[in-house]
Amino acid sequence: MLEISGLHAGYGRVPVLRGIDLSVAPGEIVLVLGPNGAGKSTLLRSIGGFIKPTAGTVRLDGKDVTGLAPEEITRRGLRLVLDGHRVFPELSVRDNIRLGAAFRGGRPDFEAMAGPALEMFPILRQKLHDPARDLSGGQQQMLALAQAFVAQPRVLLCDEPSLGIAQMLIPPILDFLKRWAALGTAVVIVEQQIDSALAVAVQAIYLGLDEEGTP
Ligand SMILES: Nc1ncnc2c1ncn2[C@@H]1O[C@H](COP(=O)(O)OP(=O)(O)O)[C@@H](O)[C@H]1O
Ligand SMILES: [Mg+2]
Numbered sequence: 272m273l274e275i276s277g278l279h280a281g282y283g284r285v286p287v288l289r290g291i292d293l294s295v296a297p298g299e300i301v302l303v304l305g306p307n308g309a310g311k312s313t314l315l316r317s318i319g320g321f322i323k324p325t326a327g328t329v330r331l332d333g334k335d336v337t338g339l340a341p342e343e344i345t346r347r348g349l350r351l352v353l354d355g356h357r358v359f360p361e362l363s364v365r366d367n368i369r370l371g372a373a374f375r376g377g378r379p380d381f382e383a384m385a386g387p388a389l390e391m392f393p394i395l396r397q398k399l400h401d402p403a404r405d406l407s408g409g410q411q412q413m414l415a416l417a418q419a420f421v422a423q424p425r426v427l428l429c430d431e432p433s434l435g436i437a438q439m440l441i442p443p444i445l446d447f448l449k450r451w452a453a454l455g456t457a458v459v460i461v462e463q464q465i466d467s468a469l470a471v472a473v474q475a476i477y478l479g480l481d482e483e484g485t486p
Pocket of ligand 1 (some may be wrong): 306307309310312314486
């Protein structure tokens with residue numbers, strides 16, 4: 272589903288990733304671990320097309336997508352959920368979720384597409400008509416995931432889903448990702464700490480820093 276080989280990427284002339292190999296099958300969760308600054312977000316950005324890799328390849332369903340524009344990579348079924356639970360604060364919870372399906376054809380039925388996510392995150396259903404700014408950080412993370420869910424990606428990249436959210440909301444979020452993967456989605460989760468995320472993953476890679484703090 273997602274195959275990365277020998278991936279190099281960085282900013283300007285500063286290299287960050289030097290030869291990353293990673294392969295994620297449908298239904299599988301791979302965890303990318305490492306300290307702050309090690310290049311975890313850079314990896315997700317280069318898979319998603321936001322940074323052009325300087326070497327190596329990214330394949331989706333066997334097709335080379337290295338260096339394609341983010342919109343094109345999204346169109347081919349990859350979705351990146353950024354860290355920091357980003358949502359549209361002025362829009363209602365419902366409209367935030369609907370945006371995830373905006374590029375899908377036709378007029379998909381809201382219940383049919385969002386139902387499984389709302390079942391896992393009942394608080395979102397209770398707050399469907401409230402503006403997203405009224406949600407807590409953890410609830411906004413749930414919303415960001417629900418929005419990605421209705422896009423029905425085949426590959427989901429999720430950057431630090433547990434960052435800055437209440438401890439008690441982390442298990443339901445990981446549980447949701449686990450069930451989502453079980454539907455046949457290839458999932459990559461980035462975390463700084465091993466914690467509970469390791470329990471849901473089948474594979475993990477570690478990006479480190481040297482003594483000088485260089486990735
Ligand atoms: N937009 C950017 N421009 C230049 N350097 C960046 C940029 N974003 C990240 N970096 C650098 O790239 C390295 C890896 O960052 P990042 O991928 O964000 O790490 P992580 O997500 O693991 O915390 C760090 O040294 C960081 O300072
Ligand atoms: Mg990061």
